[in-house]
Amino acid sequence: MQTVFSHIVQKRFSRVNEDVATDALAFILHSSETARTGMMRFLRGVVPNMPSLRFRTQQTEGSIRPDMWGYDEAEPRVFVENKFWAGLTDNQPVSYLRQLAVYTQPTILFVVVPDAREQTMRRELSRRLQDAGIRTTDMDTTSDSIVYSITTEIGPILALTSWTKLLSALELEVADDPSTRSDLLQLRALCEAADSDAFVPISSEEVSDQRTPAFILQLNTIIQESAEVAVTEGVLDLNGLRPQASWERIGRYAEIAGEKGVGFWIGIHFGLWKKHGATPLWLLFSQSEWSRALEVRSILEPWAAKEGIITTYENGEFAIAVDIAIGEDKDQVVRSVVNRLKGIAAVLSGLKQKQAGLDNA
Numbered sequence: 001m002q003t004v005f006s007h008i009v010q011k012r013f014s015r016v017n018e019d020v021a022t023d024a025l026a027f028i029l030h031s032s033e034t035a036r037t038g039m040m041r042f043l044r045g046v047v048p049n050m051p052s053l054r055f056r057t058q059q060t061e062g063s064i065r066p067d068m069w070g071y072d073e074a075e076p077r078v079f080v081e082n083k084f085w086a087g088l089t090d091n092q093p094v095s096y097l098r099q100l101a102v103y104t105q106p107t108i109l110f111v112v113v114p115d116a117r118e119q120t121m122r123r124e125l126s127r128r129l130q131d132a133g134i135r136t137t138d139m140d141t142t143s144d145s146i147v148y149s150i151t152t153e154i155g156p157i158l159a160l161t162s163w164t165k166l167l168s169a170l171e172l173e174v175a176d177d178p179s180t181r182s183d184l185l186q187l188r189a190l191c192e193a194a195d196s197d198a199f200v201p202i203s204s205e206e207v208s209d210q211r212t213p214a215f216i217l218q219l220n221t222i223i224q225e226s227a228e229v230a231v232t233e234g235v236l237d238l239n240g241l242r243p244q245a246s247w248e249r250i251g252r253y254a255e256i257a258g259e260k261g262v263g264f265w266i267g268i269h270f271g272l273w274k275k276h277g278a279t280p281l282w283l284l285f286s287q288s289e290w291s292r293a294l295e296v297r298s299i300l301e302p303w304a305a306k307e308g309i310i311t312t313y314e315n316g317e318f319a320i321a322v323d324i325a326i327g328e329d330k331d332q333v334v335r336s337v338v339n340r341l342k343g344i345a346a347v348l349s350g351l352k353q354k355q356a357g358l359d360n361a
Contacts (some may be wrong), residue, residue, distance in 0.1 A: 009342045014182065019058075019192045021163075022067040024187045026057045028170070032180040038173025042166060043070070043078060045143025047106045048158045057361045064091050064099055074101055082163075083113045083121070084194045087277070088095035093125055093158060094132045100156040109117045113160045116193045122148045122160055123308060129158075145169055147322040161193040219251065219268050219280055222330070224335035227254060228268070235341050237261060249284075256345045263290040272319055278310050282339065283344065293318040297349055339347060 029036045036055075037256050044052050047086040061076075070078030076234035079096050089162040093109055100107040113121045128137055129152065136150040139157065145165040174180040206212075234257050241253040244265060247328050251267015263284070269282040285293040295310075297318040304311045310321040 001252070003036060009286065009358060015189070016099070017084050018082050018086060021187060021190055021194070022057055022080075024183070026068055028180060028183050028187065029055045031096075032174060032183075034174045034177050034179050035170050035233070038170040038240060040168050040171065042143065042161075043108060043110065045141050045146055046110075046139070046149050046157060047109055047140065050077065050106065050108070055080075061099055065097050066096060066185075070108075072104070073335055075109070076100070077103065078108045078110055080112065083111065083117070084191075085114070085117070085277070088128070092128075094128060096266075097134070097152055097154060097156045097158065098135065101154045105155050109156055109158050111158070111160045111162070112163055112166055114191070115164050116195065116275070117277065118147045118162055119161065120310070123310070124278065125158060125160065127308070131162070163195075167191065184193075198289055198310065213313065213323060216250075216268065216286045221249060222333055222337060223267055223281065225251065225334050226341070228256075229338050230341050231257075232337065233342075235345050237336065258349075261286075262292055262296060262348055264296075266322070269319070272312065272321075276310055276312070276321065279321050279323050283320045284324060285318045287316045292351070296348065297348055300344065300347055321324060 018066060024155035029039055039051065040052060041054070043053075043139045051072045053072055056069050056071065057067065058065060059069045067081035067082045069076050070080065079100060081092065081096070093111070096109050100109060111121065111125070125148075126136075129150075135153040137153075137156075139149040140152055141149050141159075145168075146159055146161055147165075148160040150159075152158060167184055171181060171184050171188075174184065185231045227236060227238060231238055237257045240253075241255060241263075243252040244267075245251070248271045249265070249267055249269045251265055252271075253265055255261045255263045265284040265286075267282070268280045269284065270280075272282050273280040285291045285296045293313075293316065299315055300318070300320055301313075302313050303309075304320055309323070312319050322337055324341050325333045328336070
């Protein structure tokens with residue numbers, strides 16, 4: 001459902017969807033006591049004894065700037081971080097949790113994302129906490145609308161939900177308040193527009209931002225050098241195989257070295273990158289006899305699940321994510337890609353030897 005509000009925001013302010021949605025949510029919580037009651041009911045699904053809060057937006061504390069703060073009188077008890085498709089900043093979630101840890105407990109870092117991003121965000125939040133050495137314990141909540149909730153060893157709770165689940169809960173609470181319900185429907189329309197694949201007007205900043213092509217070219221270099229190193233170390237074979245690009249992907253074909261070698265495509269896959277968000281780099285196995293997607297899937301999928309690696313099977317193709325080392329120099333990024341390829345090759349050593357005489361891609 002498109003509304004005048006969602007149309008104007010998407011046409012004029014699509015680059016700040018998250019800020020607009022946050023301001024709209026804060027306005028609704030400030031102007032409607034029933035909506036605020038619904039928000040507190042939602043938060044008490046995580047912390048039953050959470051006191052009644054007042055909400056403010058875009059407050060700054062040191063180097064962090066959560067989208068919305070929930071105050072118990074003068075002290076913060078909740079940070080709300082609203083996301084559509086933007087990535088986490090360097091401070092999220094670790095710096096936010098450490099700041100919440102200095103306040104009276106319990107406190108909550110509450111992350112709101114699109115439905116399609118729930119599991120990707122859950123994995124990324126978990127990975128960042130693990131990298132920071134923060135141990136966590138899973139929580140039981142009284143709400144089915146909470147996708148993920150954990151208690152951290154430093155005190156605060158991290159909870160994750162979707163815009164759809166949050167807005168549905170608030171709409172249920174304000175069923176007898178037509179004005180607030182109308183406001184929530186406007187906000188829902190904005191969220192749906194931000195989640196859609198509809199064309200978004202292109203800004204002059206996007207057209208002139210040279211960092212975008214520089215990043216894509218840098219990724220291409222990583223793919224090329226990783227493949228070369230993997231060949232040198234006996235992991236891959238590129239003989240007779242070629243680079244390949246289409247409207248949705250840029251990369252090359254390669255084969256696991258050895259008699260049991262299986263073929264695949266490796267590169268930047270824009271569709272999978274947009275959908276899953278975790279990484280631009282993917283390995284793709286087709287259903288051809290050379291690539292054997294179904295056999296590969298039966299072996300790689302259980303291993304990837306244990307390792308916390310994203311996989312997907314769509315349209316007869318099995319894809320596995322290749323994570324990029326964050327904050328490292330090029331040699332270390334290349335090494336991390338090669339190590340992922342080595343791990344995949346080791347698992348695929350369990351495949352039956354392929355028949356001789358099969359054509360390559």
